Amino acid sequence: MDVVLALRLRARAALVPILALPVLVPQLVAATRGTSAALSGDAVGALSWAGLLFAFAVVYTVIGLTIVPAAIE
Amino acid sequence: MTETTIPRGNTLPRIRPWLGIAAAASFVVASVMALFWAPTDAVQGDVYRILYVHVPLAWLAYLAFVIVFLASVGWLWTKRPFFDAVAVASAEIGVLFTGLFLVAGSIWAKPTWGVWWTWEPRLVTTAIMFVMYVGYLLLRGLSTDFSRRANRAAVFGIIAVIDVPIVHLSVLWANSLHQLPTVLRAAGSPALDSSMLLTLMVSLFAYTLIYTYFMSARVSLERARQGRLWTT
Numbered sequence: 001m002d003v004v005l006a007l008r009l010r011a012r013a014a015l016v017p018i019l020a021l022p023v024l025v026p027q028l029v030a031a032t033r034g035t036s037a038a039l040s041g042d043a044v045g046a047l048s049w050a051g052l053l054f055a056f057a058v059v060y061t062v063i064g065l066t067i068v069p070a071a072i073e
Numbered sequence: 074m075t076e077t078t079i080p081r082g083n084t085l086p087r088i089r090p091w092l093g094i095a096a097a098a099s100f101v102v103a104s105v106m107a108l109f110w111a112p113t114d115a116v117q118g119d120v121y122r123i124l125y126v127h128v129p130l131a132w133l134a135y136l137a138f139v140i141v142f143l144a145s146v147g148w149l150w151t152k153r154p155f156f157d158a159v160a161v162a163s164a165e166i167g168v169l170f171t172g173l174f175l176v177a178g179s180i181w182a183k184p185t186w187g188v189w190w191t192w193e194p195r196l197v198t199t200a201i202m203f204v205m206y207v208g209y210l211l212l213r214g215l216s217t218d219f220s221r222r223a224n225r226a227a228v229f230g231i232i233a234v235i236d237v238p239i240v241h242l243s244v245l246w247a248n249s250l251h252q253l254p255t256v257l258r259a260a261g262s263p264a265l266d267s268s269m270l271l272t273l274m275v276s277l278f279a280y281t282l283i284y285t286y287f288m289s290a291r292v293s294l295e296r297a298r299q300g301r302l303w304t305t
Contacts, residue, residue: 012215018208019229022201023236026243033247052246056239063235070149071228 026056089289096286099279103272111272123181125272129280130174134199136284137167138206138234145230148223154299155292157223160230162291164209166284171203198241205233219299 034049107125114121140163147156178196179189190196209229216222 015208015211015215018204019212022205022208022240023232025201026236026239029243029247049246052243059235059239063232067149067228067231071224 023060027053030056086293089286089293092282092286092289096279096282099275099282103276103279106272106275111269112266117185120181120184123177125276127174127177127181128273129276130170130177131199132277133280133284134167134171134174134202136281137163137170138202138237141167141206141209141230142234145227148227149231152220154219154223155296157219157226158292158295158299159288160223160226161210161213161295162288164206164213164230165291166287168203168206168210170284171199171206175199175203194241194245194247197244198237201240202233202237205236209233219302 030049030053034046034053037045037049103125107122111122111125113119141160144156144160144163147153148160178199182191183189209226212229213222213226216225
């Protein structure tokens with residue numbers, strides 16, 4: 001029984017990266033590319049990546065406010 | 074309790090065998106058309122025939138996940154267990170088809186592009202989509218409380234569908250701003266001959282019937298499970 005419980009808990013901990021990775025990939029790509037563009041003096045590139053990041057932020061905030069209450073109720 | 078019978082009632086179980094027969098028959102027709110009737114491609118030769126498997130699998134993968142999304146919205150909105158059954162059924166079938174889609178794509182990529190895998194936007198997006206829905210199924214396995222499980226799964230099912238285009242966009246940008254995929258340029262998409270197009274349409278139809286058949290079987294299985302496990 002304890003073993004089953006431990007397995008359950010470990011599965012839960014292991015699930016976080018699996019679920020988070022796909023959602024974090026766009027931010028990771030945008031942040032790294034934007035930073036490298038900014039460091040190499042490419043202002044247009046840096047700004048467009050920042051704009052993309054901003055758009056992600058808006059989308060995820062809206063989704064979060066609409067459906068997360070359902071998840072924690 | 075008086076109402077121990079679960080509200081399964083519809084005609085689905087009765088038409089299901091016919092649906093199965095129709096799916097199998099159209100699959101045979103589509104395969105014969107794809108292998109023998111459709112002309113050989115001028116550039117790629119016979120290898121291109123995997124298109125008739127690859128494209129329908131891609132279509133089904135996307136269809137399945139859109140249905141997960143709609144069913145998730147339906148569950149959060151109405152709290153009817155039926156929607157949760159549709160969501161889990163479609164997610165499982167979608168994972169199966171996405172897996173086959175990746176495998177078929179890989180088999181096609183080797184002779185045409187010379188590599189099994191390349192970090193091209195569409196491939197990356199599909200791989201991430203696959204991981205996402207495997208995660209969705211794992212998430213469902215964690216909770217034992219029915220409505221909590223359904224809620225969490227529905228939230229993730231909605232986020233996943235919104236996230237897939239975003240992932241695609243970001244990876245597409247990352248590639249287009251720096252380097253263009255040179256290997257993929259050469260392959261391109263040749264204009265389809267009308268008999269090729271017809272074969273593709275028949276394949277799409279056949280695979281969609283297979284999906285419908287799988288769905289009807291899986292949904293009623295899930296409904297029966299819900300009836301046994303959750304209504305006490």
